[in-house]
Amino acid sequence: LRSEGLTTTPRRLRVRNRYGEPGIETEFTVIDDARHEAYLAAGGIEIDPESATAAEWMVIATARAIPDGAFLFVGTGLPIAGCMMAQHTYAPNAVVVMESGVVGPKIEHLPVSVGDARASFHCTTIGSISDLFGSVATRGYATVGILGGAECDRYANLNSLSVNSCDPAGGPPRKLRLAGSGGANSIASLADVVIVMMPHERRRFPERCAHLTSPAGSRGRLGSCEERSRVGLYRGGSALIATDICVLRTETEGTGELLLEALYDEREEEEVYRNTGWVLGKSPTFHMMDPPTLEELKILRCIVDPTRIYLGRSRKR
Amino acid sequence: MSLRGERKVRTIGVTDPSGRNKIMSAREAVAEYIHAGTCVAIGGFGYTRLPMTLVREIIRQNVSDLFVTTCGAAAAMECLAASGLISRLDTTYIGLEGLQPVANSLRRQIEDGDIEIIEEYDNCSYSARALAGRYGWPFAPVMTGLGSDLMETDVLLGAGFPQRPEDGRCVHDSIPPQHHHVIDDPFNGWGLRPHEFRDGDTTGNETNALPEVRLSTRYTNRPGVKVVLVPPLIPEVAIIRAAVVGDEGTVRLEGGIWGADNEIGIAARILIVECEKIVPEADLRYAPEANTIAAHCVDVIVEQPFGGYPAAVPGYYDYDWDFWTSYSQLNRRNKEEVKRWWHSYVADTEDDWHFLATRAGRENTSGHGSIGWERLFELRADATYGYRPQLSRPLPRA
Numbered sequence: 001l002r003s004e005g006l007t008t009t010p011r012r013l014r015v016r017n018r019y020g021e022p023g024i025e026t027e028f029t030v031i032d033d034a035r036h037e038a039y040l041a042a043g044g045i046e047i048d049p050e051s052a053t054a055a056e057w058m059v060i061a062t063a064r065a066i067p068d069g070a071f072l073f074v075g076t077g078l079p080i081a082g083c084m085m086a087q088h089t090y091a092p093n094a095v096v097v098m099e100s101g102v103v104g105p106k107i108e109h110l111p112v113s114v115g116d117a118r119a120s121f122h123c124t125t126i127g128s129i130s131d132l133f134g135s136v137a138t139r140g141y142a143t144v145g146i147l148g149g150a151e152c153d154r155y156a157n158l159n160s161l162s163v164n165s166c167d168p169a170g171g172p173p174r175k176l177r178l179a180g181s182g183g184a185n186s187i188a189s190l191a192d193v194v195i196v197m198m199p200h201e202r203r204r205f206p207e208r209c210a211h212l213t214s215p216a217g218s219r220g221r222l223g224s225c226e227e228r229s230r231v232g233l234y235r236g237g238s239a240l241i242a243t244d245i246c247v248l249r250t251e252t253e254g255t256g257e258l259l260l261e262a263l264y265d266e267r268e269e270e271e272v273y274r275n276t277g278w279v280l281g282k283s284p285t286f287h288m289m290d291p292p293t294l295e296e297l298k299i300l301r302c303i304v305d306p307t308r309i310y311l312g313r314s315r316k317r
Numbered sequence: 318m319s320l321r322g323e324r325k326v327r328t329i330g331v332t333d334p335s336g337r338n339k340i341m342s343a344r345e346a347v348a349e350y351i352h353a354g355t356c357v358a359i360g361g362f363g364y365t366r367l368p369m370t371l372v373r374e375i376i377r378q379n380v381s382d383l384f385v386t387t388c389g390a391a392a393a394m395e396c397l398a399a400s401g402l403i404s405r406l407d408t409t410y411i412g413l414e415g416l417q418p419v420a421n422s423l424r425r426q427i428e429d430g431d432i433e434i435i436e437e438y439d440n441c442s443y444s445a446r447a448l449a450g451r452y453g454w455p456f457a458p459v460m461t462g463l464g465s466d467l468m469e470t471d472v473l474l475g476a477g478f479p480q481r482p483e484d485g486r487c488v489h490d491s492i493p494p495q496h497h498h499v500i501d502d503p504f505n506g507w508g509l510r511p512h513e514f515r516d517g518d519t520t521g522n523e524t525n526a527l528p529e530v531r532l533s534t535r536y537t538n539r540p541g542v543k544v545v546l547v548p549p550l551i552p553e554v555a556i557i558r559a560a561v562v563g564d565e566g567t568v569r570l571e572g573g574i575w576g577a578d579n580e581i582g583i584a585a586r587i588l589i590v591e592c593e594k595i596v597p598e599a600d601l602r603y604a605p606e607a608n609t610i611a612a613h614c615v616d617v618i619v620e621q622p623f624g625g626y627p628a629a630v631p632g633y634y635d636y637d638w639d640f641w642t643s644y645s646q647l648n649r650r651n652k653e654e655v656k657r658w659w660h661s662y663v664a665d666t667e668d669d670w671h672f673l674a675t676r677a678g679r680e681n682t683s684g685h686g687s688i689g690w691e692r693l694f695e696l697r698a699d700a701t702y703g704y705r706p707q708l709s710r711p712l713p714r715a
Binding site (some may be wrong): 071076077099100101102108109112113114115116117118119120121126127128129130132133134137138139140141142143161174175176177178179180181182183184185186189190191192211212213214215220226227228229230231232233234235236237307308309310312 | 362363365389409410411412414418419424427437439440441442444448459460461506509510518520522524525530533536542543572573575577578579580629635638703706710711712
């Protein structure tokens with residue numbers, strides 16, 4: 001990181017990637033404790049230095065889920081923090097692609113948008129949006145998609161276009177407009193696996209989405225429950241939802257619904273159920289996730305999101 | 318009656334066919350080509366290479382009732398919407414990225430019906446539309462949108478689309494007759510990747526449910542591999558920002574992010590390019606492979622250094638983070654107040670030289686207080702990165 005004056009060869013730490021290829025080890029930069037302490041002191045940030053906040057958990061769980069060597073198609077917003085964390089830790093060989101036209105950048109500073117010049121640093125080529133969706137995504141180089149969303153239903157269908165709000169005064173429900181698909185529908189349609197980053201709030205996990213913007217799972221909307229191949233989608237069908245309290249994963253055989261795959265804190269199991277709009281089952285491979293290590297936290301705080309653009313958000317639960 | 322080829326509609330050269338110089342001021346360009354109701358495609362992506370000089374000139378001239386189309390320039394759309402100038406929108410995304418998940422003025426005006434959403438696509442379909450517009454194709458095939466509610470917003474069949482008069486022409490020349498059309502792939506999915514090579518395909522993707530999708534009967538009521546055809550994007554005017562443009566019109570976007578600028582620029586009836594610098598054509602023609610839009614496609618060239626502010630032009634300057642964080646607080650005020658604010662911020666400046674000298678940085682609540690050229694100088698890009706790595710990007714305290 002030339003711009004931050006890190007000219008000495010950084011110490012590397014070997015780690016095992018728990019979701020990637022078994023036995024593959026990657027290594028990542030070790031941040032000096034002094035730098036971490038200075039960071040915490042300078043920003044006036046009131047967090048426990050050694051344990052993760054909810055937002056930090058979400059980014060770290062995402063990075064851990066990304067296999068090294070994946071072609072990562074990254075959506076705008078929070079997913080950029082997830083992909084940058086993965087590039088700096090578990091998946092240094094992942095090829096990042098972004099809809100703005102970027103292929104294979106080495107991101108050093110957190111982009112605030114996929115259209116930020118920070119997202120194109122040292123990329124192999126820049127193309128147009130149609131180049132990217134054509135020669136990369138449709139052609140067959142979007143193995144893992146990372147997305148955000150406003151709603152996620154029982155079958156990992158995502159909504160980022162509009163929701164209905166109830167009038168507290170008892171008036172008729174009103175349609176609230178959200179950001180729209182952007183590249184989300186395209187990524188969910190064309191990637192093998194979709195990782196979704198969302199805070200775990202009940203309003204975000206309804207049984208059925210108000211608008212099915214991006215089909216990330218294997219089934220269509222509740223009621224029709226159509227398999228994705230039956231509507232013509234030839235790729236994908238598995239999704240992993242990394243929230244700030246747990247990881248959900250689609251069941252690939254059978255119903256295709258989301259199941260609880262991992263929990264960060266066993267005291268929060270009830271909270272997961274309380275904040276999910278359907279009766280959530282447990283995966284046969286359910287496990288407690290190892291807490292973030294100090295090394296992960298230091299990289300996340302000192303390199304990935306030093307001004308807490310994404311980490312600073314409060315939860316509404 | 319002229320011979321074939323004699324009547325030149327557009328040409329390479331310093332002048333347009335009527336003999337007028339292609340180089341104009343932003344004021345002349347907007348007065349000439351952008352009127353109430355015009356369909357304007359906006360280039361740039363996120364906070365990068367937004368054609369802000371022209372956006373501000375539109376606000377100054379108060380050209381209302383615009384029909385705006387873009388897939389990446391949500392921040393520029395927000396500025397126009399907040400000023401009360403957009404009445405129709407054909408787009409994919411209206412967020413201010415990390416700073417405001419949904420751009421507030423756009424959201425409010427869509428919800429209140431001030432802005433009519435004409436069409437709703439995903440970025441793959443939209444960029445394919447732009448590509449079809451660029452190549453003069455009657456449509457472009459995509460494999461996205463299937464199974465989603467985006468396919469149900471077929472605006473002709475569903476709610477919200479303007480009525481089509483009896484003669485079959487749409488109410489606006491830039492509105493296509495149909496949102497999409499689904500066909501069965503005549504080659505039955507042979508080309509979908511990964512392909513069935515005897516030794517396996519080398520492509521990254523592993524899933525291809527070809528046998529199952531061949532049985533799909535959705536949309537066409539018979540088994541077959543579904544392909545979505547989308548209509549071309551044919552805007553009346555495209556406004557884009559490039560780093561440099563030759564004096565005959567050759568465009569070199571340079572660096573950073575391209576978005577769909579080349580596609581919408583070539584697809585449009587009229588292309589207005591604003592740039593950091595106009596250079597002699599010869600400078601660009603020594604390395605034509607780096608140029609992205611041919612000179613004959615360009616109708617108007619507007620030179621305005623730093624005119625992309627408060628967005629970034631990679632290699633030249635970074636975005637003004639403090640402006641956008643301040644603005645994302647400010648646009649929560651009521652509609653009229655936000656509109657008045659835009660007026661005091663932009664509309665009472667004479668031109669962009671005046672704007673940049675007096676307004677850049679003025680509204681920043683979290684910066685160091687530098688205004689005008691001093692602020693712009695603070696944003697200049699680092700040569701290694703093309704942006705400003707040391708740019709402080711704090712979030713406002715909620």
